[in-house]
């Protein structure tokens with residue numbers, strides 16, 4: 356089986372831990388266990404038995420995740436190692452060679468890559484910048500055929516931070532229902548909306564919806580490596596059968612901490628911290644874009660930990676990112692990893708002084724090229 360390199364993750368794996376200012380992350384500055392847990396909970400961690408546990412996730416954790424949705428039980432939930440494993444298992448459970456999959460782009464290209472690798476025909480529908488990086492439903496209708504098995508969308512979106520309106524969500528559900536196809540949504544950035552209420556989950560709008568979620572992004576706990584799928588009982592059971600072939604279980608310590616994090620009051624506390632950090636940093640970024648308006652422009656993100664920024668110079672985005680890292684010690688992601696040159700992705704979840712210093716160096720670098 357051939358698979359295209361996942362350039363977004365490859366670039367990060369190679370450089371993000373050694374660069375001086377890493378602005379390539381899409382999540383929020385992570386918690387430590389000490390910051391997250393009460394002293395009592397910290398001492399309880401020491402008593403967690405390091406056994407295998409349940410291959411689809413501890414029942415109590417699946418119940419707590421089910422409680423985030425109306426009318427769901429643990430049978431509608433499978434816990435995974437990060438939402439990355441949830442997405443992988445989704446592809447391996449529900450798609451087969453010859454199926455068609457509609458993917459909205461720009462997007463985190465993991466499902467796109469795995470689907471192509473196993474012989475699924477991937478049809479791309481553009482998220483339109485002029486529509487605030489949301490889809491035109493007529494484009495979606497044109498892309499769906501009798502062979503389409505599933506549509507997959509990332510909401511809130513990676514890399515643009517766009518959030519679909521309720522009207523567009525209902526429109527997508529209407530198209531999926533009309534064709535009897537699955538609607539998958541990766542909702543790992545949900546809950547980090549900056550100036551609006553949290554939108555509903557697709558899982559609560561459509562009987563054939565399956566959602567990926569997890570603790571890495573809006574919830575600022577990527578090191579726990581906890582993600583999950585929520586969907587119809589039968590499809591969740593099928594994905595559980597695949598899980599036996601991947602990682603068997605998630606870590607016992609991670610599941611213990613995850614169960615604390617997804618309780619409603621704790622979840623809101625975590626999301627408030629995320630939104631505070633992101634709002635402050637977005638204001639800082641907006642001031643920087645305003646001050647450098649001859650070079651950069653963007654549609655401000657409505658959620659999540661990143662902004663997708665268009666730049667005016669003619670340099671290729673991968674060249675720009677590598678030179679910026681090598682010459683100025685700042686790491687961003689190039690639009691190229693999304694198939695969109697002349698854009699860069701800047702993480703806004705880092706500590707403010709870090710973001711400020713990185714942005715200053717980016718502007719100085721770009722101005723030096725122009726002279």
Ligand SMILES: Cc1ncc(COP(=O)(O)O)c(C=O)c1O
Nearest residue numbers: 437438439463513541569571582
């Ligand atoms: C949209 C989306 N889904 C899934 C993942 C994988 O995240 P994790 O496995 O840490 O939950 C990422 C990581 O960047 C992402 O952006």
